[in-house]
Structures are given as C-alpha cells and as structure tokens.
Amino acid sequence: MCFIWTKIIRGTTFNEFSVLGILSNLGAAKMPQVMVVARNFMDMVAALPAAKLDMLYDSAFICEAVLRSFPPLAKKYALQMLYVSAPMPAAAMEEWVLDEYASKHKVAIDRLLQLRVFVEVRDRRKEVSYKMNDKFQGNMQKYLVDGGSLPREPISSSVTGRLPTLTELENYALEQWECFLLQLINSSQVERGTSFSSSMMKTFQRGLLSSRDGDAPKLSENGFQFLLMETNAQLWYIMREYISSAEERGVDPTELISFLLELSFHTLGAAYSFNTLTDVQRIAIRDLAELGLVKVQQGRKDSWFIPTKLATNLSSSLSDSSASKEGIVVVETNFRLYAYSASRLHCEILRLFSRVEYQLPNLIVGAITKESLYGAFDNGITAEQIISFLKQNAHPRVADKIPVVPENVTDQIRLWETDRNRVDMVLSHVYEDFPSKDMFEQCCDLARDNGFLLWEDSKKMRLIVRVEFHQEMREFLRRQR
Amino acid sequence: MTSAHSKLYSDDVSLVVVIVDTNPFFWAGAALPFADFFGHLIHFVNSLLLLNHLNQVVVIAAGVSSCAYVFDSGNAAASGSPDVAATFAKASRKVEEFVKQDARDTAGNGTVAGGGAASLFSGALSLALCYIQRVFRSGTRHPQPRILCLQGSPDGPEQYVAVMNSIFSAQRSMVPIDSCIVGTQDSAFLQQASYITGGVYLKPQELSGLFQYLAAVFASDLHSRAFLRLPKTLGVDFRASCFCHKKTIDMGYVCSVCLSIFCKYHKKCSTCGSEFSRVMPDLNSMPDQK
Incomplete structure (x- = not known):
C-alpha cells in the first residue's frame, strides 16, 4: 500500500515533483530492555583486563556475586567443576546437555570464559579443554565448607546506641533514591538537593537528558525508558555511570567494582565502622549514602554506615529481577x-x-x-x-x-x-511526461539497479525515486537529451 | 521478564526440601560413615544457597520412629544470625539430639525387629509436603519447590499406603521427588515416587564422591533440567504392598470398590467395608495386579 502526497515544484525539462512517499512500515516494535542494563554491568566486569579480573577474584564476595550473575546452566557447570582440578575436554562437556539445546550450552560456556571463571587450555593435539580459574575455585570451595563469612564485622550496639529499624531504613533509602531521581530528571523542582557536585550530576545525566542549544535540558529517549525501569535496573545504570567516570576522578574502577559487590554482602541494618574502609571506599560511601544505598551515622568518636535494602539487593539483582516490591x-x-x-x-x-x-x-x-x-x-x-x-x-x-x-x-x-x-515517510521525487517509452524504461532500470526506485507506473510513464538519487537522475536525463 | 501475576520467582529459584535418612541401624554398617555423608550434605546445602540468594533449603531428618525439621535456611537468614558456620553447627547438634530422641522413642515402642528397620520416610515426605503447602499458601511469591530423598535403609512395606498417598499428593501439587540412594538396595518406593512425580532417581556407584553426584544431578533447577542429560531410570519396581500384612506382593486381591490390595481372600474389605459375595476361584485366574 502506498500513499503519496505531492507538492509541486516547477522543474526544468521534465516535471519534477518533490514527493513525500509514505510507505507502510509494520516493523517489529522494540522490546523493553529492562534487564540489559544490569547485564551490562557484568559485561563491564568482563571487559576488565585479565590480570585485574583475577585480582578481583581474590575476594570471595566477588566470586559469589559473579557466580550468581550467571545463567542457570553456567551456574551448574561451575558447581560441577568445583572439585575437578584437571582440565575437562570441551567435547565431554557438550555431552552434558541434550543435543537440541547446544546453543544454551554455548551461551553458558561463553559467559564462563568471558568472566575467566573457566580458562581455556589446549593440549598437544590442539583439543580444547576448560579448567576452572584457580582462585575462583579455591574461594568457592572455601565457601562450601564454611558457608561464607562476612566482609567485615559489624560494630556492637553498645557503641552505636539505637540503630534505625528496618522499616525506617527502607523508608530512608527510598526517600533518598526518589529525591535523587527527581533531581536527576528535573533539577529545578527539588527543594532539598543531594550534595552531589554538579559535575557528578552531569555525568549521571549524560545519557538521560539531552539539551538542545539554549533550551533547558529535556529527558531524552533513554531517560524516559530509564524512568520506567525497576529500581534495581536504575541503580545499576547509575552505578555503571559512576564507575565509568571513576577514572576521571582518579579512582581505580576495579576497586570501586569490588567494593560495590562486597557491599551487597553486608548484613542489612547492621552498623559497620568507617575505620575498616580504605580512603577510596570512604569517599565512595559518602556518594552511596546520597543515593540511599547506605545510611551514614556519626557517633561521639566513630562514624559508621548501615547498608540499606538497596545495597544488599545490589548483587542479587544482577541475575534476575528479584525486586518484589508491592505494586501501586x-x-x-x-x-x-x-x-x-x-x-x-x-x-x-x-x-x-x-x-x-x-x-x-x-x-x-x-x-x-x-x-x-x-x-x-x-x-x-x-x-x-x-x-x-x-x-x-x-x-x-x-x-x-x-x-x-x-x-x-x-x-x-x-x-x-x-x-x-504504519506509515513511514521517504523524501522522494516524481518524474513524469517522458518523451518515449524507451527513455522511461532506461530511467526505471537505472533507478532500480541502484536501489532507489520506489514506485513506477509504466502505463502513465511515471516513476518515483528517492531524493538521494535525484542528482544522478538529472544528469542521466540531461545526457539522454 | 517476570510477569507480576505469576507467583513464582523466575525459573531457577528453588526451594529444596532434603529428607535425610538418620537410621542408626543402616549407618552402623554403611560403607560411607555418617560423618562423611553429613559433610557432603552440608557442602550440597551450601552450594544450593550459593547458586541463588533466593534459594531456600530445608532439611528433614527421618529416623526409625520419628522425623523432624533440622535445618531451614529461611529461618537462619531471618533470625539475623549471619554466621553461617554457627547455623550449621546448630543444625548438626539438632541432628544429634534428634538421633538420640529417636533412639529413645524406638526403644520405648519396641517395634524394631532385628536389623532391618526402615526409616519413617512416609512421615518425612508428609512433613516436606506440608512445608511446601505452607509456602504455596503464604500468598507471596515463592520459589519452585522440589524434594530430595537421601535414603539408605530399605523400604518399610508397612508404610506403603502412606508413602503412595504422599507421592500422589506431590504429583498433584507438581512437586518432583528426586531420590538418591546411599544404601545398597534399590528402593521400590522412591523409584515409583521419582517416576510418578518426574524427579530423578539415582543410585550412585561411588559413594565417596557423593557431593559430585549431588552437584551434577540434584543441584540443577527444574528449568535447566529440560536441557540436561540426566540419569534415566532403567526399570521401576511397581510392586505394591498388601494392606493386610504389609508384604510386597506380585499378585493379590483387589477390592472392586476402593481398590485396596490384599494378599489373601477376605469376605469383607477392611478398608471400605464392602462385602464380597462371590467366592473368588483360585489364584491362577486372578487378574494381574500392578
């Protein structure tokens, strides 16, 4: 089906019309990309240089978070290889799945290789085997024996006094986060701003707002989609921006990644002393407090931070949308x-x-x-x-x-x-009143061969050609004359 | 994408109820010492909890004359005691207490005849199903449940009806029963249980590598099982036990009203009370019974 709306412009030799050819376009609608962001975070981890990635695996928490981010099949493989020290031939692994699901197997193996949980080994006959990353294996074995320990000890309540209850903490977290989001999308409307420097805020807004020169910044397409995502996905988006801008601030992104993943293994609602943090982590924790991931409290001598639900859900949300918050x-x-x-x-x-x-x-x-x-x-x-x-x-x-x-x-x-x-507009030109059928067909062939022909009517000797081809068309016709 | 109307979490979140045989008569003479077995079990429980933070594991101990919950990862997490090692120490203490209590009960009952005492699997299965029903009815979203039986002692034919009823209710609520036999004999009950509910039945050859079997076969969630080559059962022993003497029989009499099974001819069905007017001829012309 083809709707054509023409607007006549006087031409030179032939009548040329500028046409807005409107063609049907029932293209597939884009699927929502809610989980893409979270997965991207692990891609970011995967993109780290091998040496840095291996360094990350020194921490059992990162191993755990990485393992949990895998697709189910990959998790199972990792578990199965946990006590296998010799390399396992790739061919033997393929036997684990049914033939018709080989693609799933490949996805799982690729993911494991990307994150260097499995390492490829080639023997003399060039046959591929996979071996588990030693550090990862060691850490996970330890986990299975003692069930994992805590990243750091919480400080006792005699020091902290009364801590906020879990509901108070959750309300605090949501309030902080909403406040941040509001500021993000509409910086003028917020009465109580967060203390993020404007440059930092700009980094966050980079992908979400677009400002046409002079105008106030408006939400871009991505920004709108961002708002419709669930909290965890939004959080990961912000974290990704935060980490990728780390280098500009002179902070090693690896350290931030490891700290963030570690943070999610802290106990919800317990207080942790600042003394256990490195300098980088101390700066980071202030920023995270602004987002509502932690609550910072100041005691007489000490200060401490209390992880909120946003923080403890962080790594778990990597594998799946597990946010089970009540709808409205x-x-x-x-x-x-x-x-x-x-x-x-x-x-x-x-x-x-x-x-x-x-x-x-x-x-x-x-x-x-x-x-x-x-x-x-x-x-x-x-x-x-x-x-x-x-x-x-x-x-x-x-x-x-x-x-x-x-x-x-x-x-x-x-x-x-x-x-x-349903309709898609294509700028184009109409050519008509050809002197001969022969000439008309030559024109048609030329346009068709170059892939610019949109429509032809051989009876009335008319054709419509995309606007890009107009110059060539003109020259061709001039030569024919 | 998780749709909000589904009450399940996504595919690979599971609730695993592990039923552990703590029958002292079996473990006294088992090839694998109970301590080692328990070590494998803890590894397995830990690995399930490692795979997904929403995974939930419940361990039920089945003794000779009683059964009890010994570990619940949901409680461990909720009680706010983050020290996992302590939780497991508590669990093993609970097992110990349970075994002692069970021994006392058994001695009191005086039901055990010789060394061939069976564990109370029917009771444990019912406990597991009750737990799962409670999760189903809790109203919130819940993980995909399944049951894993680690049985060592031989089947107790006297539990036939109770076990079969548990199996059918598991089938109705779509809960697969996996079974891993750590003893020497195959279990007809569990073969049927896994067959009927679509679980996996496995009798490991090498018990010293029990964890590897557990990790390779029983740790996989229901969703990925569809893709995997899992051990298939070669044959299932479908024999039933009679209701009158609790013996496993190949052939028997079946009540035409309530389908109760008897090894000898009765005038009146002991289950439903129907009277059989015509005297059955001899065993040779009797319908085959499965």
Missing part, C-alpha cells in the same frame, strides 16, 4: 488508572504516558488517553514498555488477576502505537 497501579477497562502512592516521582512517571487528573493524599488518578500516549511515543517510549511497567507495578489486589492489565487497554495501547508506525 490499578488499571480499569475504561482506561482509568489509579496509583496508590504519595510519591512525586510516581506522579512524574505516570505523567509520562497518562493524563494525571487529580492527586489525593495517597492516590493519583489519571487516564490513559490517545493524546497522552502519543506524547509518550514521541519521547521514544514503546507500548511494550508502558504495558510491562503497568504489569510490574500492579497493585496486589489486581496482581493475582489474569490479565493484570485489562486486555482491551493493552490492545488499544499497542494499536495506537502501530497507528503511528
């Missing part, structure tokens, strides 16, 4: 949307794709409309992302229902999206 959103078949939340951040997020009608103390009421969705699509959010956001944040009352979001609503969101994708 109820969507009705009449396209109305109720979100039981008092948070400004939630309101901002909902505003991305719905029309927020009113806000009660604990309830945000909105409607999903065509206009609001078009706004979202313009910002680069896909229908799938919106639907998966609604599903993941469903209120417990509706979370049990199948489907969680009414089908007519999800279908309509998808339809509105495809409405926009």
Whole structure:
C-alpha cells in the first residue's frame, strides 16, 4: 500500500515533483530492555583486563556475586567443576546437555570464559579443554565448607546506641533514591538537593537528558525508558555511570567494582565502622549514602554506615529481577488508572504516558488517553514498555488477576502505537511526461539497479525515486537529451 | 521478564526440601560413615544457597520412629544470625539430639525387629509436603519447590499406603521427588515416587564422591533440567504392598470398590467395608495386579 502526497515544484525539462512517499512500515516494535542494563554491568566486569579480573577474584564476595550473575546452566557447570582440578575436554562437556539445546550450552560456556571463571587450555593435539580459574575455585570451595563469612564485622550496639529499624531504613533509602531521581530528571523542582557536585550530576545525566542549544535540558529517549525501569535496573545504570567516570576522578574502577559487590554482602541494618574502609571506599560511601544505598551515622568518636535494602539487593539483582516490591497501579477497562502512592516521582512517571487528573493524599488518578500516549511515543517510549511497567507495578489486589492489565487497554495501547508506525515517510521525487517509452524504461532500470526506485507506473510513464538519487537522475536525463 | 501475576520467582529459584535418612541401624554398617555423608550434605546445602540468594533449603531428618525439621535456611537468614558456620553447627547438634530422641522413642515402642528397620520416610515426605503447602499458601511469591530423598535403609512395606498417598499428593501439587540412594538396595518406593512425580532417581556407584553426584544431578533447577542429560531410570519396581500384612506382593486381591490390595481372600474389605459375595476361584485366574 502506498500513499503519496505531492507538492509541486516547477522543474526544468521534465516535471519534477518533490514527493513525500509514505510507505507502510509494520516493523517489529522494540522490546523493553529492562534487564540489559544490569547485564551490562557484568559485561563491564568482563571487559576488565585479565590480570585485574583475577585480582578481583581474590575476594570471595566477588566470586559469589559473579557466580550468581550467571545463567542457570553456567551456574551448574561451575558447581560441577568445583572439585575437578584437571582440565575437562570441551567435547565431554557438550555431552552434558541434550543435543537440541547446544546453543544454551554455548551461551553458558561463553559467559564462563568471558568472566575467566573457566580458562581455556589446549593440549598437544590442539583439543580444547576448560579448567576452572584457580582462585575462583579455591574461594568457592572455601565457601562450601564454611558457608561464607562476612566482609567485615559489624560494630556492637553498645557503641552505636539505637540503630534505625528496618522499616525506617527502607523508608530512608527510598526517600533518598526518589529525591535523587527527581533531581536527576528535573533539577529545578527539588527543594532539598543531594550534595552531589554538579559535575557528578552531569555525568549521571549524560545519557538521560539531552539539551538542545539554549533550551533547558529535556529527558531524552533513554531517560524516559530509564524512568520506567525497576529500581534495581536504575541503580545499576547509575552505578555503571559512576564507575565509568571513576577514572576521571582518579579512582581505580576495579576497586570501586569490588567494593560495590562486597557491599551487597553486608548484613542489612547492621552498623559497620568507617575505620575498616580504605580512603577510596570512604569517599565512595559518602556518594552511596546520597543515593540511599547506605545510611551514614556519626557517633561521639566513630562514624559508621548501615547498608540499606538497596545495597544488599545490589548483587542479587544482577541475575534476575528479584525486586518484589508491592505494586501501586490499578488499571480499569475504561482506561482509568489509579496509583496508590504519595510519591512525586510516581506522579512524574505516570505523567509520562497518562493524563494525571487529580492527586489525593495517597492516590493519583489519571487516564490513559490517545493524546497522552502519543506524547509518550514521541519521547521514544514503546507500548511494550508502558504495558510491562503497568504489569510490574500492579497493585496486589489486581496482581493475582489474569490479565493484570485489562486486555482491551493493552490492545488499544499497542494499536495506537502501530497507528503511528504504519506509515513511514521517504523524501522522494516524481518524474513524469517522458518523451518515449524507451527513455522511461532506461530511467526505471537505472533507478532500480541502484536501489532507489520506489514506485513506477509504466502505463502513465511515471516513476518515483528517492531524493538521494535525484542528482544522478538529472544528469542521466540531461545526457539522454 | 517476570510477569507480576505469576507467583513464582523466575525459573531457577528453588526451594529444596532434603529428607535425610538418620537410621542408626543402616549407618552402623554403611560403607560411607555418617560423618562423611553429613559433610557432603552440608557442602550440597551450601552450594544450593550459593547458586541463588533466593534459594531456600530445608532439611528433614527421618529416623526409625520419628522425623523432624533440622535445618531451614529461611529461618537462619531471618533470625539475623549471619554466621553461617554457627547455623550449621546448630543444625548438626539438632541432628544429634534428634538421633538420640529417636533412639529413645524406638526403644520405648519396641517395634524394631532385628536389623532391618526402615526409616519413617512416609512421615518425612508428609512433613516436606506440608512445608511446601505452607509456602504455596503464604500468598507471596515463592520459589519452585522440589524434594530430595537421601535414603539408605530399605523400604518399610508397612508404610506403603502412606508413602503412595504422599507421592500422589506431590504429583498433584507438581512437586518432583528426586531420590538418591546411599544404601545398597534399590528402593521400590522412591523409584515409583521419582517416576510418578518426574524427579530423578539415582543410585550412585561411588559413594565417596557423593557431593559430585549431588552437584551434577540434584543441584540443577527444574528449568535447566529440560536441557540436561540426566540419569534415566532403567526399570521401576511397581510392586505394591498388601494392606493386610504389609508384604510386597506380585499378585493379590483387589477390592472392586476402593481398590485396596490384599494378599489373601477376605469376605469383607477392611478398608471400605464392602462385602464380597462371590467366592473368588483360585489364584491362577486372578487378574494381574500392578
């Protein structure tokens, strides 16, 4: 199907028209990329030089975090190889899986090799065997015997006095994190800013905001998608930015990575003394406190930090979306949307794709409309992302229902999206009034051979060619004359 | 992507209930000393907990006349005692206490005849299923459950009905029962259990490498089992026990109303009370019983 809208410009020899050829385009919608970010973090670890990676494996916690980030099959292989010291022939390993799942096997082995948990060994006959990384193996064996120990001892409550309860800690963490996010997306609206230096904030905003010259920075496509991700994925994104900007600040990224992974193995809600930290870690912990990963408290002599849920979930979220936080959103078949939340951040997020009608103390009421969705699509959010956001944040009352979001609503969101994708504009030119059939066909052939022909009508001797080819076309016609 | 309506965590998060045979009659003469076996078990439990922080392991000890929970990783984590070594020390103390208590119970009952005492697997299986049901009903998202039986002592035919009932309820709630035989004889009960519930039945050749077997076969989660070449059962012993004398039989009488099995002809079914009016001819023309 081909809709053509023409606008006439006087040409020279032939009538040339500038055409906006609108062709159907039912391309596949982009899938939501929620987990991509977290996986990228392990890719970042994998990209470290071999020597540094081996250095990281000195710490049992990193070994543990890395192991947990693997796909299930890779985890199983690692476990199976734990007490095997001799190299295992690759061919023998392939026997472990059924033939039809060889691709899964390959993915698992590749991952293990990338992170240097398995090391490739070639014998004299050039046959490939895999051997487990010695340090990794040693650390994991130790783990199996004593069940792993703690990175550092918590300090006793006689020193710290009363520590915040877990609920207080969680509220604190969420508050800090939301405050940070609000500042990230809209620095002017925050009354109580975090103490991140503006340069640091800029680093975080780099991928998320785009500013056209002079204008106030606006959320970019990535920024919108970022807001719809779950907290852990967002956290990893920020951490990745934080680590990759470490070198600019003169900090070794390896140390930060190891500290972050280690942090997630601390006990939730226990206090740890600052004295056990290195200088780099001390600076890092102040930054992490701003994000709500830890709470820093000052005693009479000592200061200490208390890891929050955000920190302890950090490494576990690498393998999977394990955030089981309670949802807030109820969507009705009449396209109305109720979100039981008092948070400004939630309101901002909902505003991305719905029309927020009113806000009660604990309830945000909105409607999903065509206009609001078009706004979202313009910002680069896909229908799938919106639907998966609604599903993941469903209120417990509706979370049990199948489907969680009414089908007519999800279908309509998808339809509105495809409405926009159905047509695709291609700038092009129309050529007509050819003097002879022969000439017309020569032109057609030339355009077709170069792959610029969009449409032809041999009866009326008309053709449409992409705008890029116009110059060549013109010269060709001039030569023919 | 985890969809919110599914109450399960993603595929590879598992709840493993391990049933451990602590029958002193068996372990007294076993090729693998109990201490070594327990070492392998702790390694295995640790490795399960290592694989995913959401994994949960429960250990149930099955003695001769009682059974009890000896370890629950959920409790260990919740109680805030992060010292894993201490938790395991506590677990092994619990096992010790349990074995002593069990010995006292057994002596009190005086039910044991000779060395061939069976462990109370029916009770342990029921405990495991109860635990799993509680997890199912807790309302929150839960891991994928499965049961692993580590049996050494021979089957107790007198537990036939109870074991079969447990197996069928496991099948109904889609809980696979894996079995690993650490003794010398195959277990007909567990062969059937694994066969019916879709679990893995394995009798390791080399018991000194028990951990390797456990890690290679029983540590894999249900999702990745679909891809793996796992040991297949060669044959399953489908023989039943009779309800009247609890003997394992090849052929017997079956009540036409409630399907109870008897080794001898009765006038009245002891289970449902139906009266059999016609006298059965001899054993030769009797229907084959599976």
